[in-house]
Amino acid sequence: KAGVTQTPRYLIKTRGQQVTLSCSPISGHRSVSWYQQTPGQGLQFLFEYFSETQRNKGNFPGRFSGRQFSNSRSEMNVSTLELGDSALYLCASSLEQGARSEQFFGPGTRLTVL
Amino acid sequence: AQKVTQAQTEISVVEKEDVTLDCVYETRDTTYYLFWYKQPPSGELVFLIRRNSFDEQNEISGRYSWNFQKSTSSFNFTITASQVVDSAVYFCALSEAPTGRRALTFGSGTRLQVQP
Numbered sequence: 001k002a003g004v005t006q007t008p009r010y011l012i013k014t015r016g017q018q019v020t021l022s023c024s025p026i027s028g029h030r031s032v033s034w035y036q037q038t039p040g041q042g043l044q045f046l047f048e049y050f051s052e053t054q055r056n057k058g059n060f061p062g063r064f065s066g067r068q069f070s071n072s073r074s075e076m077n078v079s080t081l082e083l084g085d086s087a088l089y090l091c092a093s094s095l096e097q098g099a100r101s102e103q104f105f106g107p108g109t110r111l112t113v114l
Numbered sequence: 115a116q117k118v119t120q121a122q123t124e125i126s127v128v129e130k131e132d133v134t135l136d137c138v139y140e141t142r143d144t145t146y147y148l149f150w151y152k153q154p155p156s157g158e159l160v161f162l163i164r165r166n167s168f169d170e171q172n173e174i175s176g177r178y179s180w181n182f183q184k185s186t187s188s189f190n191f192t193i194t195a196s197q198v199v200d201s202a203v204y205f206c207a208l209s210e211a212p213t214g215r216r217a218l219t220f221g222s223g224t225r226l227q228v229q230p
Contacts, residue, residue, distance in 0.1 A: 033217070043205065043220035056217055088157055103218065105151075105159035 004106035015068045018079040021109045024095030032074040038089040086113045120221035137206030148189045149207040166171045196228045
């Protein structure tokens with residue numbers, strides 16, 4: 001079974017631009033969560049989608065948004081990029097909503113904002 | 115609010131030594147899940163174990179073992195006879211269960227370096 005895939009793997013943008021990251025969950029998984037990892041703040045939860053609906057959201061500004069499609073693939077968008085948005089963005093998928101099943105993480109997208 | 119503390123920032127051992135990674139958590143929930151993940155240099159988080167708050171049995175999987183103690187709010191991870199391939203950053207994480215919320219609260223991670 002293929003794992004979680006994320007595209008692109010690396011991205012370089014400049015301040016003020018916007019970016020869209022993509023995540024394809026494991027086949028059959030309906031829950032997708034996004035996390036941001038930075039050296040200063042560590043791993044922080046962004047949001048979770050289940051059956052195309054946002055179920056939970058972390059403490060991030062409105063510049064961070066996401067969506068999920070009917071095939072469970074998910075995208076996250078960051079508008080008006082700031083230098084502090086440079087991070088590794090990790091996507092995780094799981095079979096069920098909630099903590100009853102394990103989350104499997106993708107390799108991440110490393111975003112650099114110049 | 116939930117909180118996970120991994121006080122050990124970095125640990126360096128020589129191959130074949132045993133090493134224990136500490137994890138202390140805080141939560142007001144009576145039902146919760148605890149996790150350990152491994153992050154090798156490639157960046158991908160690899161799931162190691164999940165433990166729910168009602169199951170305090172220790173678990174052993176090969177060279178890995180976990181000690182869950184609710185009385186001290188700790189969920190420590192021991193690697194026996196460490197190997198160079200164990201070098202990675204290890205994260206402990208906590209998740210609420212009753213509300214069905216997915217969010218994992220991660221500790222700051224412990225970087226383990228196993229020297230040959």
